Amino acid sequence: MGKEIKLHKKAADALMGVLDKTFSFVKDNLGKVTEYDAQKFILSEFGKRNITGSPPIIAFDTNTSFVHYFPKRESALIINKGLLLIDITGRVRCKKSMFADITWMHLLGGELSEDAKADFDIVINARNMALDYIRKTLDGKKLPLAKDVSDTVINYFKSLNLDSYFPHALGHSLGRNSCHGSFIIYSKNNDEIKMLVPFTLEPGLYFKDSFGIRTEVDCYIDNNYNLVLTSAVQEFL
Numbered sequence: 001m002g003k004e005i006k007l008h009k010k011a012a013d014a015l016m017g018v019l020d021k022t023f024s025f026v027k028d029n030l031g032k033v034t035e036y037d038a039q040k041f042i043l044s045e046f047g048k049r050n051i052t053g054s055p056p057i058i059a060f061d062t063n064t065s066f067v068h069y070f071p072k073r074e075s076a077l078i079i080n081k082g083l084l085l086i087d088i089t090g091r092v093r094c095k096k097s098m099f100a101d102i103t104w105m106h107l108l109g110g111e112l113s114e115d116a117k118a119d120f121d122i123v124i125n126a127r128n129m130a131l132d133y134i135r136k137t138l139d140g141k142k143l144p145l146a147k148d149v150s151d152t153v154i155n156y157f158k159s160l161n162l163d164s165y166f167p168h169a170l171g172h173s174l175g176r177n178s179c180h181g182s183f184i185i186y187s188k189n190n191d192e193i194k195m196l197v198p199f200t201l202e203p204g205l206y207f208k209d210s211f212g213i214r215t216e217v218d219c220y221i222d223n224n225y226n227l228v229l230t231s232a233v234q235e236f237l
């Protein structure tokens with residue numbers, strides 16, 4: 001494993017630690033903190049862990065329905081009923097470090113609607129289908145094309161009449177200067193996914209002014225055609 005990949009993995013581990021601590025902070029202060037407060041808490045945790053990164057997405061309840069929701073100072077109060085989505089990105093403070101990028105969701109209380117339960121399962125299935133497709137391609141000692149990985153998910157959503165609720169790319173490579181690196185995993189990219197370059201897979205479904213579901217995992221392909229996961233994989237809310 002090269003130094004860049006090791007630093008990427010170190011960043012991913014650090015981000016998972018920040019996520020765990022943030023969810024605990026929020027749960028201990030339900031009804032007292034806003035999305036903006038949670039964002040500030042994360043940035044303070046970055047400093048403690050030698051991580052640098054942009055202010056994260058913190059979306060509560062109906063704000064999860066917006067793909068790129070960044071809370072302002074006057075933001076929603078986080079209470080004990082609803083979904084909380086955190087999309088966090090950062091890298092170790094080192095020139096050769098590559099970013100990690102993770103999205104995680106929690107149900108903070110109350111009952112999840114049947115629609116939300118079903119859509120969470122669909123998004124998890126979509127991610128797993130993408131991972132399985134990559135692994136199957138690598139078993140043949142071939143690198144998957146970005147468009148084929150993306151189409152695996154899009155075609156699944158289409159079969160459920162949900163493709164119009166998936167408005168962004170399936171994933172992207174992770175860089176040094178930005179969480180968005182040199183390639184995008186979407187249906188117009190005919191290039192192979194490169195070896196030893198970490199990338200994300202982040203399917204999601206968004207229903208305007210209602211709720212959104214997204215999961216995101218980091219991984220890379222090693223020199224032996226193995227898919228290596230570098231972040232935790234969410235299976236449950």
